[in-house]
Amino acid sequence: MHHLLEGGFADGAFARWRSLYELSITSSFISNHGDETAERFLSYHNIWEYYFAETYREHQDNLNIEPLESEVLEGLEEIKDELVEQFGESIDDNGYGSGWAAEAHTGNGGPSLHSMKEEVDLEHLTPYYMLACESVHAGSKGTLDRLGIIRHEDIEQPGVLLSGPSNAGLNLPGQLTAISLAQVTTDLLMTHLNSPSLADMLGMQMLVDNIEQEFAEASKALEQDDREATEEWANQDIVDISLNYIDPSDLFSETFFENHTEFDSLPEFRDALPVDLDDVKDGDSVDPKTDEVVQAGSEFDSFQDLVDTALEAWVHRNVVPSEFDIDDN
Structure with a gap:
């Protein structure tokens, strides 16, 4: 994310923050529920691999790729069944990605990223997550309204699509990256809580506050410079x-x-x-x-x-x- 921000790719950094946000939800959930949930999380990839193998085998002929041997699928199924026997049927969610959290989950229905973020008090970042998803999923909002384009509603501007790096829009992914990275690091420090780790957490919070302020000030100055340049351009004729x-x-x-x-x-x-x-x-x-x-x-x-x-x-x-x-x- 640092390289994307330094290179002027705000939307790329925003997309990577989306993954970091999901990671912060997962790490906070595991931190709250202890070793058994952590063990379920580490083992769950075997559940996912079995269902991925099923999907691979279903489409292998159309894709003209190396076929999956029956013995491989049988071996994955055997591992899956062993995990079900060890952790219970709730871990087998057909590969949707959240079965590992089923036993610790307290909400209605099965666990999901949405329900877990509410449980760990990270739902306040949902609006930003929705925006980041638009770019990742090729929505019209994410395609037409990039972070790297500064728009002034009171100035007539041509409709443009961003095709390269830009100095604009770096503040939001930069600030959010600092917040979520600190969250994940805090979850890690909480596993062995002591005086040095408490000092580290306090120092991180001060650092995050400074980062947020610096990004905000830089963004405000850039937008003002862009407004002046845009007004000058808009007032020119052919x-x-x-x-x-x-x-x-x-x-x-x-x-x-x-x-x-x-x-x-x-x-x-x-x-x-x-x-x-x-x-x-x-x-x-x-x-x-x-x-x-x-x-x-x-x-x-x-x-x-x-x-x-x-x-x-x-x-x-x-x-x-x-x-x-x-x-x-």
Whole structure:
């Protein structure tokens, strides 16, 4: 999780925290119920392996994989039956994953992650767990609304999908990782409780508090910086974007002038303008005299129309359509 956070993959870290949260529930439940429950947990994998083998054998022909020998399945079944004899029938839950907790479980129905988290007082993290599940299970929420995308509801923003690392969204998985990792470590320390372990638990809690605060402050600063940058971008039109982010000599090619204007080159066009190219915008609008020059020396009705066409030509020169799976016609 540290590597994912350091690399800027908040949603990946969030998905791994989901597993850590489940581990914290399991460790807390075992810590609360002692050695017999721990032994059942360690033995349960044999129950699961038997039912996995059944599923494997059911689909092995369609998957065209090495078939499972009958002797292997019989051996797994024998081990399963021995565990049932040792721990009782409750441990055999058909491989659903929670049979090991059946005897210690006090809720209605069979044990489940949901019922166990309530018993160990970790249900307050359920909202975050639900969010993490959306990404893991390919839900529409998790696909479209990534932690790594900062959205400002009062600013118009394009709909985008995150395709790489981002500095955003690291606070939530970072804070939750600290909380759940401390929970698991505390459960381990509780097995041999003494003065040093109590001091360790107190120190961990102080560390978690500091981590939560540092992540919160970093997130707040990042969101403010992003808001300022987003507002600046949102207030720009096509003229601002073209002139501010593309070199004029690249935007206005000689071919462009030849095909669409009476000017032979960019220097000639600059000389004809009443103001410098960097100053054609007067606040939110283009200087009227600039539009007059464009109308007199080109096929365009305004400077913005000229820039629109120049930008379209620039895109065709610099973007390879096949790289984006789009039709270049």
